[in-house]
Amino acid sequence: MIPVDDEWDKFESYEDYDNFTYNWIKECQRVLKPEGTIWIIGMYHNIFRVGKIMQDIGLWFLNDVIWIKTDALPNLNGRRFTNNHETLIWAVKNKDSKKYTFNYEFLKRINGGKQMKDTDWVFGLCRGQERLRDKNGIKSHPTQKPLKLIQQVILTASNKGHLILDPFMGSGTTAIVATALERNWIGIEKEEKYVKIANKRIEDYIKLKKV
């Protein structure tokens, strides 16, 4: 499966992908606190396999949220629809985890007093000033997520001082939003070049906050 043309997103077979996915999700479930939740984002290539594995190991679904991209890249060959969304699965550790964080009242407040009830979230892709680029204008990371999307997740399901784990840190978007919202975070990233990019991004953000 090759959703992104980068080494980290290539697997020999569905079986390989499933083994990898099972192992990391199982570890996340192990360290997940009873009041915590897990969010996994994916596309049609992989999200159904991810969802099956999540249910097989006992994670309990709360919602699936659809990130609708206002500016998805068109499908140019006209052989299928434009894929304009990604799916986030939101789940708790197991079906007995009832005391998870869902900031219902806070979300209502920032939604003009109206219940925030929709599971379709509309945000543009990460573009413009927000998109990290190297000195030649090349994107620093192929799948940098928009800050607003991650912000919505973190505001929904955590409070100040909570600890957030992102095992696929990439360019550090989760760390930036977590820092801004006064959450603690742990990020894991296997590619040295992305670790450097994320570290610099975080340092720059902290410096900016101090001025």
Ligand SMILES: C[S@@+](CC[C@H](N)C(=O)[O-])C[C@H]1O[C@@H](n2cnc3c(N)ncnc32)[C@H](O)[C@@H]1O
């Ligand atoms: C979808 S990207 C994350 C993008 C990130 N949310 C952002 O906004 O920049 C997934 C990242 O996971 C990393 N990755 C892939 N396999 C990994 C592994 N086994 N351990 C740690 N990181 C891994 C990739 O190098 C890639 O940067």
